Amino acid sequence: MGGEGKQKSEKIADSTTKQARSGPPPACFYHSDCFAYQKGKCRVLYSNDFDSGQCPFYRSRSDNRKELEACMRRLLRIGRRDLLDKYMRYHAEAGAFANDYSDGVADEILAYRNRGAGEEDWPESGA
Structure with a gap:
């Protein structure tokens, strides 16, 4: 019975993620060695408007x-x-x-x- 709730919440998370990723990926000017960098774009984030000017999700x-x-x-x-x-x-x-x-x-x-x-x-x- 507890597993049903977990599966339902995972389905909701999947659909929410798909809705959030509906736009084109932004150009990335910060770290070309980042795991998410591909052909000048970020394949993970869909906004590069960072207050600090540096991507908070950067990871080699x-x-x-x-x-x-x-x-x-x-x-x-x-x-x-x-x-x-x-x-x-x-x-x-x-x-x-x-x-x-x-x-x-x-x-x-x-x-x-x-x-x-x-x-x-x-x-x-x-x-």
């Missing part, structure tokens, strides 16, 4: 990869395969798995997810 690609891997490890550890699938699908669509490193991480996650492994079975990261 390497930092983003570390956080992505940590999040996926946690989802495996707590047994939330439903969220892991959703998370992987979202990041694949956003291009997070567009290079060899990320492809390797995605393959490992799929293999361990299918095996039902926990964090204790996770191989040491080479990065």
